[in-house]
Amino acid sequence: MLEVSQLAHGFGRQPALWEIPYLQWQGHTLVHLRGDNGSGKTTLLRLLAGLETPRQGTIRWTWAEAMPASPPCPGRVLYLHQQPYLFDTSVAGNLRYVARWNGWRGTTARDRVAAMLERCGLAAHAQQRARSLSGGERMRLALARAWLLSPRVLLLDEPTASLDRQAIADVSTLISSLHEAGCAIVLSAHQSSVLTERCDEYWCLEQRCLQVNAFKQEVAV
Amino acid sequence: MHELMNTAREALHLLLSFDPALWEIIGVSFRVSLTAILVALPPALLIALLLARVAFPGRWFAISLVNTFMAVPTVVVGLVLFMLLSRSGPLGELRLLFTQRAMIIGQILLAMPVLTAMLHSTLQSIDQRAWETARQLGAGWWQSLWVLIREARFGVIAAVLAAFGRIIAEVGSAVMIGGNIEHFTRTITTAIALETLKGEFAQGLALGLVLLLLALVLNVLLGVMRGRGHQTVSI
Amino acid sequence: MLTRRLSLFATLALSLLLVSGAQAADIVRLATTTSTYNSGLLDYLLPKFEEDHPYQIQVIPVGTGKALRLGRDGDVDLVLTHAPAAEKAFVDADYGVEPHGVMYNDFVIVGPSGDPAAIDGGEDATNAFATLADEGATFISRGDDSGTDKKEKHLWEEADVTPDFKGFRAAGQGMGEVLKMASELQGYTLTDRGTWLAMKDKLDLEIMVEGDTALFNPYQVILVNPQRYDGLNTQGAQALAEWLISDEGQDLIDAFRLKGKALFHASAGEKIDPTSAVHESD
Known part of the structure; x- marks a missing residue:
C-alpha cells in the first residue's frame, strides 16, 4: 500500500510543481496518471520509485509481507523511462543481466529468460542487438526485463507516446497481462489511447494538485 | 643514396630474421608499457568516474588539473622522478633508479592523465538512465559500475590505445630514469635515441619501423573504436 | 643619379x-x-x-x-x-x-668509496677488472662504441673476462650520464680523467686505479x-x-x-x- 503525505517537489529554487496533502492507494489497480506536459508527471513517478528525494513530505510503501518499508526497494517498485535504457548487448543479454544481478544461475536463469522472451513475443529476436529493435519492441523488452523481477508496482512514463498504432496495441496487451499477473501499474499519458481506456483508476495533475479517482468521462476529452 | 638503401635493407633483415638483440629491446618496451597501462587503468577509471558522475566542490578545478597534467613534457616527469628516486632523494632508499620498475612508475605518471581525461569524457557521455536502470533491476553498486564501464567499452579501449601509444613512444623519462641499460632498461625509443650515436643506423631504423607500424595499428584500431563509440551514442 | x-x-x-x-x-x-x-x-x-x-x-x-x-x-x-x-x-x-x-690523456677506474669489491690494487688495471668480474660487482659500461668503450673492451680482453657477469650494465650513454649512473647505483666504471675531474664534486665515487700504462689514451x-x-x-x-x-x-x-x-x-x-x-x- 502506498501512503503519501504533505508531498511537494520542485527543481532548484523554483516553486513546487505540485503539492499532494494526502494520497492513499491500495496498489492493485491499473492507474492512468494524466496531466499536461510539464505538469510534473515524470517527477511524481520518479519520486514514487525512490529515484529522487522529495523536497518535503513522505512516501511510504507498505507490504503485507516484511520488506524494506521505504523506497528504493529494487524489484518491488520499478520505474520505466519514457525511452527505456537498453544495455548495449543482445536482447537475451539484457535479460541475462537481470538474472545475474539477482543471483540466478545455470538452468534456472536460462529457463526464466527463455520463458520471458517467449511471453513477450521476443523469442525470434533473442540474439539481435537490443539497440536495433523498433520502438514497440524496445518497450516490450524493457517490460520483459522488469517482469523478470515480478514487481509489485510498475511506474510507466508515457509507455506509448512515440509508438505507431500496431505497437501501441502490442504494448497495451503486454501491460494488461502484466496487470492480470498481479502487478499494480501507474502509467502516465497525456493523451487517451487504447491503453488508457483499460484503466480502472484515474489520477489527474491539474493546477498544481493531484485529483484522485476523477471520473473517466471527465478525463476523456 | 646507396648507403641509405643498404641501411634499409639491413634494418629489414634484422626485423625479419628475428635478431635476438632487436626483439629483446622490443620485448622490454612492450613489457614496461603494458604493465604501466594495466596498473594505471583501475585508478584512472575510478578517478574518471568520480569526475564524471559525482558532483563535489572543486570538480571543475580537478578536471582542469587532469588536462594540465596531460601537457606536462615527458622530460619533466623524468626529471622529477629522477630527483625523487636518486640516492640523495627522498625515495632513494628504494633503489629503484635505473630499473624497469622506475620506468613503469614514470610511464604510469604519463599514462594517468591521458587515460583519466579520455575516460572522463567517455563516461560522461554515458546516459544517466543506464545507472538508474541497472540499480532498479537489482544490480549492486559495483555491478552497476561494471555495467557502466561495459557500456562505455569502446571509449575505454580507445583511451587505453591512446595512452599506450603515448608511453611506448616517449623517450624523455625512459632515458632519464631507465638509463638505456642493455638487457634491462633499453627500450625502442632509448635505443633509437642513443644507439644511433654509435653509428648503428640499421638497428635504429628497424626499431623506428616497429614504432611506425605500431602507430599505424593503434590509429586504425582507434578509428574503428571511435566509429563504434559514436554509433553507440547516436542510436 | x-x-x-x-x-x-x-x-x-x-x-x-x-x-x-x-x-x-x-x-x-x-x-x-x-x-x-x-x-x-x-x-x-x-x-x-x-x-x-x-x-x-x-x-x-x-x-x-x-x-x-x-x-x-x-x-x-x-x-x-x-x-x-x-x-x-x-x-x-x-x-x-x-x-x-x-x-695523451689517461683513464681512471672509479668506484664507491667503500670499495665493496676490494679492487683497490693501486696501479694494476687488468687485475682490478678481473676482480670486478670475479666479485660480480656492479659495473657501468659505456657500451656506446666510444673510444672509452673500446678501451674498456680491451681491458676486459686483457683480464681474460667476458663482460657478462652479474653486475655488468651497458648503458649506451655518454661519460657524464654513466658516471652519474655509477654513483647512483654505487658501481664501478672506467672514465677519462677530464670528465671525472669536471664531475667528481657531484658524484659519490672515488678513484680506485690510476697510473697504469694500460690506461693511457692517445x-x-x-x-x-x-x-x-x-x-x-x-x-x-x-x-x-x-x-x-x-x-x-x-x-x-x-x-x-x-x-x-x-x-x-x-x-x-x-x-x-x-x-x-x-x-x-x-
Missing part, C-alpha cells in the same frame, strides 16, 4: 655575396669525442687558433665511433679521436689522410680524404691539424689545467703503435 644609386646597390650586393661566400669557405667542421669537448680543452684552444687564422671551427662532440663515421661519410673536414686501431682502419680504408698523434688528428668528397674544407682542416702539432699548440695543450690538474700531455712526433697493449684491438 639613378644609375649611380643602382651601381652603388650592385656593388653592395656583390660585396655582401662575396663576404658570405668567403664565410662559408671559412668554416671547418671538426668531429671529436665528448671527452675532449666536455673537459673544456677545445673551448680553451680553438679561440686562440681562430685569433691567428681566418677559420671558424664548428665542433661536433660525439663518440669516437660516430666521429669516424661522420668522417667516413664526408660530413666533417677532420676528426680528433682516441681509438688507434679504429683510426688505423679508417686511414687504411682511405677514408682519412695525414694522421698525427697530438696528445689522441690523433686525421683529415678526411679530400679525394672522396667534394666541398671539404681541407685547407682549413690542414691549418688546424698543423697548428695542433706545432710548438704553439703543443705548449698550450700542456699548459691546460682543469681544477688545477693537467689533463692532456702533448705528444706530437711520438710514434703511435696500434698494436701496443695500450690500445684496443677492435
Whole structure:
C-alpha cells in the first residue's frame, strides 16, 4: 500500500510543481496518471520509485509481507523511462543481466529468460542487438526485463507516446497481462489511447494538485 | 643514396630474421608499457568516474588539473622522478633508479592523465538512465559500475590505445630514469635515441619501423573504436 | 643619379655575396669525442687558433665511433679521436689522410668509496677488472662504441673476462650520464680523467686505479680524404691539424689545467703503435 503525505517537489529554487496533502492507494489497480506536459508527471513517478528525494513530505510503501518499508526497494517498485535504457548487448543479454544481478544461475536463469522472451513475443529476436529493435519492441523488452523481477508496482512514463498504432496495441496487451499477473501499474499519458481506456483508476495533475479517482468521462476529452 | 638503401635493407633483415638483440629491446618496451597501462587503468577509471558522475566542490578545478597534467613534457616527469628516486632523494632508499620498475612508475605518471581525461569524457557521455536502470533491476553498486564501464567499452579501449601509444613512444623519462641499460632498461625509443650515436643506423631504423607500424595499428584500431563509440551514442 | 644609386646597390650586393661566400669557405667542421669537448680543452684552444687564422671551427662532440663515421661519410673536414686501431682502419680504408698523434690523456677506474669489491690494487688495471668480474660487482659500461668503450673492451680482453657477469650494465650513454649512473647505483666504471675531474664534486665515487700504462689514451688528428668528397674544407682542416702539432699548440695543450690538474700531455712526433697493449684491438 502506498501512503503519501504533505508531498511537494520542485527543481532548484523554483516553486513546487505540485503539492499532494494526502494520497492513499491500495496498489492493485491499473492507474492512468494524466496531466499536461510539464505538469510534473515524470517527477511524481520518479519520486514514487525512490529515484529522487522529495523536497518535503513522505512516501511510504507498505507490504503485507516484511520488506524494506521505504523506497528504493529494487524489484518491488520499478520505474520505466519514457525511452527505456537498453544495455548495449543482445536482447537475451539484457535479460541475462537481470538474472545475474539477482543471483540466478545455470538452468534456472536460462529457463526464466527463455520463458520471458517467449511471453513477450521476443523469442525470434533473442540474439539481435537490443539497440536495433523498433520502438514497440524496445518497450516490450524493457517490460520483459522488469517482469523478470515480478514487481509489485510498475511506474510507466508515457509507455506509448512515440509508438505507431500496431505497437501501441502490442504494448497495451503486454501491460494488461502484466496487470492480470498481479502487478499494480501507474502509467502516465497525456493523451487517451487504447491503453488508457483499460484503466480502472484515474489520477489527474491539474493546477498544481493531484485529483484522485476523477471520473473517466471527465478525463476523456 | 646507396648507403641509405643498404641501411634499409639491413634494418629489414634484422626485423625479419628475428635478431635476438632487436626483439629483446622490443620485448622490454612492450613489457614496461603494458604493465604501466594495466596498473594505471583501475585508478584512472575510478578517478574518471568520480569526475564524471559525482558532483563535489572543486570538480571543475580537478578536471582542469587532469588536462594540465596531460601537457606536462615527458622530460619533466623524468626529471622529477629522477630527483625523487636518486640516492640523495627522498625515495632513494628504494633503489629503484635505473630499473624497469622506475620506468613503469614514470610511464604510469604519463599514462594517468591521458587515460583519466579520455575516460572522463567517455563516461560522461554515458546516459544517466543506464545507472538508474541497472540499480532498479537489482544490480549492486559495483555491478552497476561494471555495467557502466561495459557500456562505455569502446571509449575505454580507445583511451587505453591512446595512452599506450603515448608511453611506448616517449623517450624523455625512459632515458632519464631507465638509463638505456642493455638487457634491462633499453627500450625502442632509448635505443633509437642513443644507439644511433654509435653509428648503428640499421638497428635504429628497424626499431623506428616497429614504432611506425605500431602507430599505424593503434590509429586504425582507434578509428574503428571511435566509429563504434559514436554509433553507440547516436542510436 | 639613378644609375649611380643602382651601381652603388650592385656593388653592395656583390660585396655582401662575396663576404658570405668567403664565410662559408671559412668554416671547418671538426668531429671529436665528448671527452675532449666536455673537459673544456677545445673551448680553451680553438679561440686562440681562430685569433691567428681566418677559420671558424664548428665542433661536433660525439663518440669516437660516430666521429669516424661522420668522417667516413664526408660530413666533417677532420676528426680528433682516441681509438688507434679504429683510426688505423679508417686511414687504411682511405677514408682519412695525414694522421698525427697530438696528445695523451689517461683513464681512471672509479668506484664507491667503500670499495665493496676490494679492487683497490693501486696501479694494476687488468687485475682490478678481473676482480670486478670475479666479485660480480656492479659495473657501468659505456657500451656506446666510444673510444672509452673500446678501451674498456680491451681491458676486459686483457683480464681474460667476458663482460657478462652479474653486475655488468651497458648503458649506451655518454661519460657524464654513466658516471652519474655509477654513483647512483654505487658501481664501478672506467672514465677519462677530464670528465671525472669536471664531475667528481657531484658524484659519490672515488678513484680506485690510476697510473697504469694500460690506461693511457692517445689522441690523433686525421683529415678526411679530400679525394672522396667534394666541398671539404681541407685547407682549413690542414691549418688546424698543423697548428695542433706545432710548438704553439703543443705548449698550450700542456699548459691546460682543469681544477688545477693537467689533463692532456702533448705528444706530437711520438710514434703511435696500434698494436701496443695500450690500445684496443677492435
